[in-house]
Amino acid sequence: MNSGNDKNNNPKTPKLTQEEFGLPPNLFQNPNVRNIESPKGKYDNEPGRVTQRETSTSNTRTPLTVNIPTFETINSLPTPMAYTPLSPNVLSSMSPTLQMQQQPFQQLNVRKRRNNNSININNGGIPNFKAFPNEIRNSRELNQVKNFPSSNRIVSELIPPPSLSPQRIVSLPTVTEEENVANAKKDKQSKFEEKEEEIVEESEFNSEDSILSGFLLDDMTQVKQWKKVKLIGTGNFSFVTLYESLDDFDKYYHQVAVKKIKYADNLMNTNDDTLSRLESSLTRELSVLKTLKHPCVVKLYGINDPIFIEKERPLTNLLQNGHKTLPSCEFIMSYCNGGDLLKELTECQGNLPHWLVQRLYCELVLAVKYLHENHIIHRDLKLENVFLKYTLDEIIGMKDTPIYEEQNMIELGDFGLCKRIEPGELCTARCGSEDYVSPEILMGVPYDGHLTDTWALGVVLYALLEDRLPFDPLPNANQRQRNRPVAYRIATFDWRWCKTIKEVDLETAKHIVKNTLTRKNQRWTIQQMYKSPYIQEVVSSLKF
Numbered sequence: 001m002n003s004g005n006d007k008n009n010n011p012k013t014p015k016l017t018q019e020e021f022g023l024p025p026n027l028f029q030n031p032n033v034r035n036i037e038s039p040k041g042k043y044d045n046e047p048g049r050v051t052q053r054e055t056s057t058s059n060t061r062t063p064l065t066v067n068i069p070t071f072e073t074i075n076s077l078p079t080p081m082a083y084t085p086l087s088p089n090v091l092s093s094m095s096p097t098l099q100m101q102q103q104p105f106q107q108l109n110v111r112k113r114r115n116n117n118s119i120n121i122n123n124g125g126i127p128n129f130k131a132f133p134n135e136i137r138n139s140r141e142l143n144q145v146k147n148f149p150s151s152n153r154i155v156s157e158l159i160p161p162p163s164l165s166p167q168r169i170v171s172l173p174t175v176t177e178e179e180n181v182a183n184a185k186k187d188k189q190s191k192f193e194e195k196e197e198e199i200v201e202e203s204e205f206n207s208e209d210s211i212l213s214g215f216l217l218d219d220m221t222q223v224k225q226w227k228k229v230k231l232i233g234t235g236n237f238s239f240v241t242l243y244e245s246l247d248d249f250d251k252y253y254h255q256v257a258v259k260k261i262k263y264a265d266n267l268m269n270t271n272d273d274t275l276s277r278l279e280s281s282l283t284r285e286l287s288v289l290k291t292l293k294h295p296c297v298v299k300l301y302g303i304n305d306p307i308f309i310e311k312e313r314p315l316t317n318l319l320q321n322g323h324k325t326l327p328s329c330e331f332i333m334s335y336c337n338g339g340d341l342l343k344e345l346t347e348c349q350g351n352l353p354h355w356l357v358q359r360l361y362c363e364l365v366l367a368v369k370y371l372h373e374n375h376i377i378h379r380d381l382k383l384e385n386v387f388l389k390y391t392l393d394e395i396i397g398m399k400d401t402p403i404y405e406e407q408n409m410i411e412l413g414d415f416g417l418c419k420r421i422e423p424g425e426l427c428t429a430r431c432g433s434e435d436y437v438s439p440e441i442l443m444g445v446p447y448d449g450h451l452t453d454t455w456a457l458g459v460v461l462y463a464l465l466e467d468r469l470p471f472d473p474l475p476n477a478n479q480r481q482r483n484r485p486v487a488y489r490i491a492t493f494d495w496r497w498c499k500t501i502k503e504v505d506l507e508t509a510k511h512i513v514k515n516t517l518t519r520k521n522q523r524w525t526i527q528q529m530y531k532s533p534y535i536q537e538v539v540s541s542l543k544f
């Protein structure tokens with residue numbers, strides 16, 4: 001879940017300060033900041049819209065000024081998307097003031113797939129810019145890349161995650177693991193953290209009432225009830241739990257995935273605009289989800305409290321009316337029994353049969369094509385957000401039955417960063433997940449969200465084919481190459497085939513990757529991807 005920022009929706013505002021970007025005052029006061037110009041944002045108060053830093057090409061008259069510290073002079077991570085993955089223990093040992101100061105940087109607590117060799121941790125997480133080739137070392141673009149966090153994952157300028165959140169521990173096999181003592185120590189630490197996460201998840205599961213009352217979108221007058229079954233996933237912004245219906249109604253809604261939004265402990269007490277941004281995020285995700293209707297896209301069936309659907313500012317309204325606590329927000333959604341694609345790919349160690357890769361990927365392309373045709377960009381396409389409706393074994397078992405052609409196998413989820421856009425509109429909010437983010441987002445230039453989505457689709461297909469992420473260090477990389485940040489490899493389009501290098505059979509699939517992990521002016525649109533033989537071969541057999 002991520003959110004637009006409503007606080008600064010004043011079209012007259014000439015400047016976005018660093019504070020408005022969520023940077024701490026010490027950076028704001030840094031005398032070494034320089035100004036770069038960015039086109040004026042398109043302001044729009046409609047609910048469900050990210051408006052704050054999004055830019056429309058048609059509205060570029062008054063430049064906004066964004067302060068960005070120069071790379072050479074800063075000694076802390078310079079962008080609001082950066083975070084420091086502090087463990088809860090480290091955090092709780094700090095004074096409350098220090099904890100507060102840490103908050104802007106604790107944007108994520110995602111377990112890193114690769115080890116820290118991939119970033120230069122000796123200079124505060126700032127990429128080793130000497131590693132960049134001479135011709136781009138001093139360019140403006142490089143400054144943007146340098147200012148990009150080299151920490152585990154970026155999320156968004158739109159909203160900070162509520163707190164140090166427990167995470168699913170899923171990973172693609174990494175090529176940077178080394179069998180040494182350091183890693184053994186890390187393993188031990190990570191087992192400890194895994195345990196901690198399990199405990200947090202378990203207590204979250206047990207602490208809550210086991211009965212959920214809610215409303216279906218098509219009838220907001222009738223209360224329905226579901227019984228909690230098990231926790232199925234946690235994201236940075238939510239806990240997702242399986243519930244089963246207690247009512248004897250449509251079997252369609254019998255099993256549902258309930259996404260409960262996490263609220264930060266101090267959400268109501270902070271003076272910043274976190275609450276407002278969270279609220280915008282919620283209403284934006286809900287307003288988009290309720291309009292979507294495609295077999296390969298997750299479905300929003302209902303909500304625990306109609307206020308989230310009916311009001312533009314549900315949380316603020318309640319607080320203004322004297323409420324002392326915030327109502328929980330639970331999305332009632334279609335349940336995908338097979339887990340997410342990253343988890344499944346990891347569990348089968350990347351050995352998915354090619355026919356299955358092709359099928360699942362084709363459905364993903366259909367889902368994104370549907371979104372783009374409806375002027376919605378997703379902005380967080382990745383393996384973790386592709387949910388399987390059935391387990392892999394079940395799907396493989398269906399292969400030669402009619403169901404295989406009649407049923408969709410995936411649903412695309414997590415619309416926390418999505419955005420409705422006008423034709424030709426460009427975005428400026430830097431958001432996404434580090435491994436899937438396109439060079440233009442890294443560079444901080446206004447970008448076409450359709451093309452950043454197709455870039456991410458290129459990363460997904462590469463990962464499915466190669467069982468590794470394209471911008472991780474190559475298996476035979478030397479230490480110097482490993483030290484280069486992922487951002488460097490993305491900005492220089494530095495990826496190549498390893499496992500499938502000679503696989504002629506996969507040429508049509510590789511053709512998609514080649515045409516998506518490329519410069520934006522050459523990059524395929526979703527329509528071009530759809531028309532490719534790799535996708536058409538499957539589409540022609542589908543009956544849904």
Ligand SMILES: Nc1ncnc2c1ncn2[C@@H]1O[C@H](COP(=O)(O)OP(=O)(O)OP(=O)(O)O)[C@@H](O)[C@H]1O
Binds near residue numbers: 333
């Ligand atoms: N409809 C669903 N069916 C089955 N599992 C689901 C469903 N929705 C979510 N999950 C599981 O819960 C996890 C978290 O969900 P989701 O990505 O929507 O949450 P989030 O807090 O927005 O996450 P993120 O940190 O990626 O922004 C998913 O990766 C998936 O494993």
